[in-house]
Amino acid sequence: MGKKGLHGKNACNQPAQTLNSPFWRGRALVYLKLFFFCRTHIGGTMTLLTQFSEYLISLDRSPATVRGYLTDLSVFSRWLGRDLTTLGPADVREYRTSLLKTGAAAQTANRKLAAIAAFGNWAAQNKILPGNPALNVKSVETVSLAPKWLDKKQRNALIQAMKDDLQKARIRYPRLWLLRLRDTVVVTLLLNTGLRVSEVSNLRVSDILMTERKAALTVRAGKGGKQRSVPINSEARRLLDEWISIRPDSGSEMLFLGQRGEKMQVRSVQLAVSRLADLAGLKDVTPHICRHTFAKSLLDNGVTLEKVAALLGHESLNTTRLYVTPGERDLEEAVARLVG
CATH class of the missing domain: 1.10.443.10 (Intergrase catalytic core)
Structure with a gap:
């Protein structure tokens, strides 16, 4: 039977196969893409972000979380303009100020700062940095709004x-x-x-x-x-x-x-x-x-x-x-x- 999309002939669906193998194969492909993203996005063969991504994967973080951290850290790395091993608290504070000056929403700024904090914590644990440079950087205050729902x-x-x-x-x-x-x-x-x-x-x-x-x-x-x-x-x-x-x-x-x-x-x-x-x-x-x-x-x-x-x-x-x-x-x- 040929493949049919939603515009094809309606046919009763056969029972789905067990999802264990396809699920993990799909998950592995996602992680592989993330791995090569780290390797090529900044240009290093085995960059710090590659190692950090492997650490996140070992904690069973979701692909979306890993991808989000890597994206935010890559943007930060380009803003910093130098090796992340030289990162210090003043850099994180300056980046926070830069985010606010460029009109970043509080939630967006805090998400980016959280990615830096997670990276800093990992780097400090592995003696790559003397300490977490984001440790004492305050998050951006957010306005608490009641959520919207349908009555x-x-x-x-x-x-x-x-x-x-x-x-x-x-x-x-x-x-x-x-x-x-x-x-x-x-x-x-x-x-x-x-x-x-x-x-x-x-x-x-x-x-x-x-x-x-x-x-x-x-x-x-x-x-x-x-x-x-x-x-x-x-x-x-x-x-x-x-x-x-x-x-x-x-x-x-x-x-x-x-x-x-x-x-x-x-x-x-x-x-x-x-x-x-x-x-x-x-x-x-x-x-x-x-x-x-x-x-x-x-x-x-x-x-x-x-x-x-x-x-x-x-x-x-x-x-x-x-x-x-x-x-x-x-x-x-x-x-x-x-x-x-």
């Missing part, structure tokens, strides 16, 4: 827009219907499981478990390489059942596929959310807002912070608290209750 009315509007879009495609644009179903399933999962956008993109068919009594998905490539299980409610299960039964057979293990039968990329997930939100009359909706919506809905329904943290894959409850910080509307409603 019940907005969430319902998004769900209705997905239903209308799917029905319209079924009647008027049958060639696009499978794509529309995929997008509907993706957004429904985001709203009902709170997965990160990268976690949705990386889902495999074998990550989905559905029996008469239970439905759950396994996140194998969570942030920091952590694995967790997330229950699937009836709303998401119904759509997942339909999607898996008619998902195109492209030879890929990935649950969600692109138009040519390849893995659905993160950018495609973001565009799907944005398109469907626009149909619902909602602006600036992202997969992360869907994640916040999931967390806030759980809290509003009496789920404990500890359980919400476990479902979101948070190690710290403080991170989860940021997701459910009362918004302006929550505060207005609280004050309104005082009126007898």
Whole structure:
């Protein structure tokens, strides 16, 4: 049977192969690319950043984390203009000032400084530097803003827009219907499981478990390489059942596929959310807002912070608290209750 993308003939998907070998082969390829990135980006045969990347890999840091550190450190190295073995506290302080002068957002500046601090800590431990040059450099103060989520009315509007879009495609644009179903399933999962956008993109068919009594998905490539299980409610299960039964057979293990039968990329997930939100009359909706919506809905329904943290894959409850910080509307409603 030839490979089929989302515009091909609908065929029942065969059970996915075990993902152990392909998963680790794919992970090894990512790390190999990171390795050669370090070797060639600055020009050295075995640069400090190459060694640092190997250290991060030994700690089982995710490819995204390693890549982010290397990118930020490479930019810093070019700014510094000399060997990183000469790095000192004054350099880091000056770089911090430079970031602020050039208009870098506080979160961006702190991310770059965190990469330098991680490198400095490793370099100090290995006697490459006398100490961590970023140790006493203050992070940039950030303004704490309440997270944005969809309220019940907005969430319902998004769900209705997905239903209308799917029905319209079924009647008027049958060639696009499978794509529309995929997008509907993706957004429904985001709203009902709170997965990160990268976690949705990386889902495999074998990550989905559905029996008469239970439905759950396994996140194998969570942030920091952590694995967790997330229950699937009836709303998401119904759509997942339909999607898996008619998902195109492209030879890929990935649950969600692109138009040519390849893995659905993160950018495609973001565009799907944005398109469907626009149909619902909602602006600036992202997969992360869907994640916040999931967390806030759980809290509003009496789920404990500890359980919400476990479902979101948070190690710290403080991170989860940021997701459910009362918004302006929550505060207005609280004050309104005082009126007898």
